Amino acid sequence: MFFSGCEHQQCWVSNEECLLEPDSGTCKASIPKYYFDQEKGECTLFYWGGCGGVVPFESLEACLTACDCG
Template identity: 45%
Template sequence: MRTLLLPLITALIAAAALLGGCQNNQEPGTATLPDACSQPPESGMCKAAFQRYYYDADTGSCQAFIWGGCKGSVPFETMKACTQACNATGSPAPAKGAPVSTSATKEAQQ
């Protein structure tokens, strides 16, 4: 009986190692996103109007918002930075908040 159990146990251990032994394998689409992708946008207390970007997990896309120029929370300065970091799509929707000044629009496109 012992001579039968040893090969059986060895085979089970080998099968377990082959099937589920790689703990770092992740399913596609389950990679951990950078912290900035979960950072909510906050306009801040100043009155400037700079277009900035944040990742919206509900839509899986990057969205524009208006940042006042100080304090607040700015997850990303450009749409490109947001879409690359969060593996997201860009949003064609206009920024939420105050109208964007011409200089802020030029800065956002860089």
Template identity: 50%
Template sequence: MIDTGMAFDAPAYLFSKINTAACALKPDAGLCLAAFQRYYYDTVEKRCKVFTWGGCGGVVPFETLEACKSCECNK
């Protein structure tokens, strides 16, 4: 089981499938004007990259670099 920090724990196999899907997501800053540092996995360069998220909407594949780096383990 993986401790998700939520009210329930998720089986490791489920977490890895969700995470693998997130590895293919392309980032989208959204329409708001805040500036939060977030991460995505570049499938061409095979590494995590940072992008600036506006704070609402858009697509945020990963909130932390550590979460993004799990994609590198699934190459």
């Protein structure tokens, strides 16, 4: 289930994927992926190493669809 809301310029999101912290993993590639930065209230780029770790979203569009509060 997904809920989002904006009040007084603050955004809250309860979609589980939006709450995941990114982890680049143990490999050394530099593959662009995205996560929802709760402090900034926006989808943010990070670089995944290519194995292991945590990748909340494969694309900016997927992150925006799940987490955008604007």
